[in-house]
Amino acid sequence: MKLYDCATAPSPRRVRIFLAEKRLTVPTVQVDLRNGEQFTPTFRALNPACTVPVLELDDGATITDILSICRYFEELYPDPSLIGQSPEERALIGSWLSRIDWDGFYGAMDAFRNSTPGLKARALPGPEPYEQIPALAERGRARVQHFFAWVDARLAENEFICGPKFTIADISGMVAIDFAGWARLTPPEHMAHLRRWHAAVSARPSSKA
Numbered sequence: 001m002k003l004y005d006c007a008t009a010p011s012p013r014r015v016r017i018f019l020a021e022k023r024l025t026v027p028t029v030q031v032d033l034r035n036g037e038q039f040t041p042t043f044r045a046l047n048p049a050c051t052v053p054v055l056e057l058d059d060g061a062t063i064t065d066i067l068s069i070c071r072y073f074e075e076l077y078p079d080p081s082l083i084g085q086s087p088e089e090r091a092l093i094g095s096w097l098s099r100i101d102w103d104g105f106y107g108a109m110d111a112f113r114n115s116t117p118g119l120k121a122r123a124l125p126g127p128e129p130y131e132q133i134p135a136l137a138e139r140g141r142a143r144v145q146h147f148f149a150w151v152d153a154r155l156a157e158n159e160f161i162c163g164p165k166f167t168i169a170d171i172s173g174m175v176a177i178d179f180a181g182w183a184r185l186t187p188p189e190h191m192a193h194l195r196r197w198h199a200a201v202s203a204r205p206s207s208k209a
């Protein structure tokens with residue numbers, strides 16, 4: 001088994017943190033996204049979407065998105081549970097996770113990718129040459145501010161995003177916030193709950209994975 005990774009990119013970081021929380025070690029192969037290694041014929045053959053993370057299983061099968069990779073490890077190694085143990089827990093965690101992806105991760109991605117000069121004609125990850133749309137960068141910034149506000153409100157009443165337990169939603173939320181920093185968006189001073197939680201999850205050893 002091999003995890004195709006890029007040490008500086010937010011998406012594979014989510015998988016690395018998930019594995020670290022489960023105390024699992026998987027051999028990794030670094031893919032140099034800055035120099036376009038994701039577009040080489042070898043990598044395209046592995047993942048035509050030209051993105052990381054990719055988990056390659058021993059039989060050659062490839063899993064090419066964050067959540068499916070995490071679910072795979074959760075089923076193999078259920079303890080500690082990060083995606084929920086009961087149908088209700090799994091549904092609630094899944095629901096918060098999709099809100100985090102929607103406003104937080106995709107908002108940060110739009111803000112960053114539509115405004116960074118080095119990403120011209122690469123406004124979305126993958127092989128298609130999508131042009132940047134400055135209005136999407138602006139909208140992404142607004143979505144991230146909205147994301148900060150609702151996560152702060154949620155954390156006023158909960159230790160972690162889904163309640164008293166650390167879950168995959170906390171991993172995704174922390175990585176989304178750090179990614180938003182690439183577009184110079186940081187949680188405002190007055191959002192004390194968000195800042196308390198972000199400091200706590202960032203202090204876990206897994207956050208350095």
Ligand SMILES: N[C@@H](CCC(=O)N[C@@H](CS)C(=O)NCC(=O)O)C(=O)O
Pocket residue numbers: 009010011012033038050051052053064065066067124125126
């Ligand atoms: N659908 C993928 C998307 C992952 C993704 O967007 N990865 C980015 C790194 S954060 C990537 O590989 N980008 C390649 C590029 O920008 O060309 C998932 O959810 O795992």
